[in-house]
Amino acid sequence: MEPIFRKTVKNTIRLQGLGLHSGKTVNLTIHPSESGSGIQFLHTTPNKKTIIPVHVDQVIDTGNAVTLGQDGVKIQTIEHLMAALHTLGITDAILEIDSHEVPIMDGSSLPFLEAIIATGSLSFRDQIEPIKISNPIWVVEGDKYLVLLPSDELKVTYNIDFNHPLLRGQTLTTSLDQNTLLNEILPARTFGFLKDVEYLQSRGLALGGSLDNAVVLTEDGYLNDELRFENECIRHKVLDLIGDLAVLGRPFTGHLIASKAGHGLDISLAKCILEQEKANEFSKYKDYRSNSNSKNWNQKRA
Numbered sequence: 001m002e003p004i005f006r007k008t009v010k011n012t013i014r015l016q017g018l019g020l021h022s023g024k025t026v027n028l029t030i031h032p033s034e035s036g037s038g039i040q041f042l043h044t045t046p047n048k049k050t051i052i053p054v055h056v057d058q059v060i061d062t063g064n065a066v067t068l069g070q071d072g073v074k075i076q077t078i079e080h081l082m083a084a085l086h087t088l089g090i091t092d093a094i095l096e097i098d099s100h101e102v103p104i105m106d107g108s109s110l111p112f113l114e115a116i117i118a119t120g121s122l123s124f125r126d127q128i129e130p131i132k133i134s135n136p137i138w139v140v141e142g143d144k145y146l147v148l149l150p151s152d153e154l155k156v157t158y159n160i161d162f163n164h165p166l167l168r169g170q171t172l173t174t175s176l177d178q179n180t181l182l183n184e185i186l187p188a189r190t191f192g193f194l195k196d197v198e199y200l201q202s203r204g205l206a207l208g209g210s211l212d213n214a215v216v217l218t219e220d221g222y223l224n225d226e227l228r229f230e231n232e233c234i235r236h237k238v239l240d241l242i243g244d245l246a247v248l249g250r251p252f253t254g255h256l257i258a259s260k261a262g263h264g265l266d267i268s269l270a271k272c273i274l275e276q277e278k279a280n281e282f283s284k285y286k287d288y289r290s291n292s293n294s295k296n297w298n299q300k301r302a
């Protein structure tokens with residue numbers, strides 16, 4: 001496998017958009033960062049700054065989106081931004097934000113991608129080691145599941161089955177190389193059902209949601225005039241999966257097989273991936289120890 005080098009953004013990137021739930025304007029500034037520092041949120045208020053590293057251990061909620069938390073501060077809906085950073089191979093950056101939610105932009109990863117590509121990236125000399133998936137890993141919850149099989153390339157088979165005439169029993173199988181992600185997956189917008197949107201808004205949520213940043217489904221069709229892809233919703237599920245697994249902070253390959261999965265299962269899988277890797281590291285260490293012990297023993301005997 002080709003070596004993969006750590007990367008940051010070349011210059012500071014300023015973005016502004018609406019918080020999906022608050023409906024308020026959010027300022028997001030992506031700063032270059034040092035090699036090895038990882039991706040970190042910097043939550044700022046006039047009198048407090050809080051750093052929240054993007055890591056699976058910081059995930060405090062997976063309800064409608066992935067939420068990170070630290071010292072009582074939370075940042076939600078990180079996944080569309082994380083999908084963009086991960087796909088472009090950005091390993092180190094500071095994401096300064098003045099709200100508890102990442103701006104929804106157009107509901108996809110495209111505005112983040114375009115901004116980062118326009119600014120450019122800077123490669124470090126340090127390599128980042130991909131996570132090696134040596135055995136199948138899976139998480140199951142009722143009739144929902146998410147599996148990761150070892151494979152030298154990243155690919156997905158995704159199944160959705162919503163109680164809606166347009167989203168019943170759909171499957172998408174595709175390679176997830178960088179080109180496919182950039183052109184076929186990351187432009188897909190988030191989606192919601194009109195009845196849920198009305199309910200959420202009556203409770204003071206999804207106040208920033210509109211046809212400008214979501215595909216909205218009516219009883220039997222779409223409220224939007226145009227879709228970006230005929231199967232935009234399932235593509236967005238794949239986007240979410242990639243963005244959610246980006247909390248691993250490292251590249252990986254494998255065949256992802258998902259059925260009716262969502263943020264909760266995605267994050268559970270990320271935890272299992274790290275556990276498997278820790279176990280592999282431990283057994284390598286054990287092998288090393290037992291090899292060196294037996295050598296000593298043989299030497300003593302000789």
Ligand SMILES: [Zn+2]
Nearest residue numbers: 079190236240
């Ligand atoms: Zn999403």
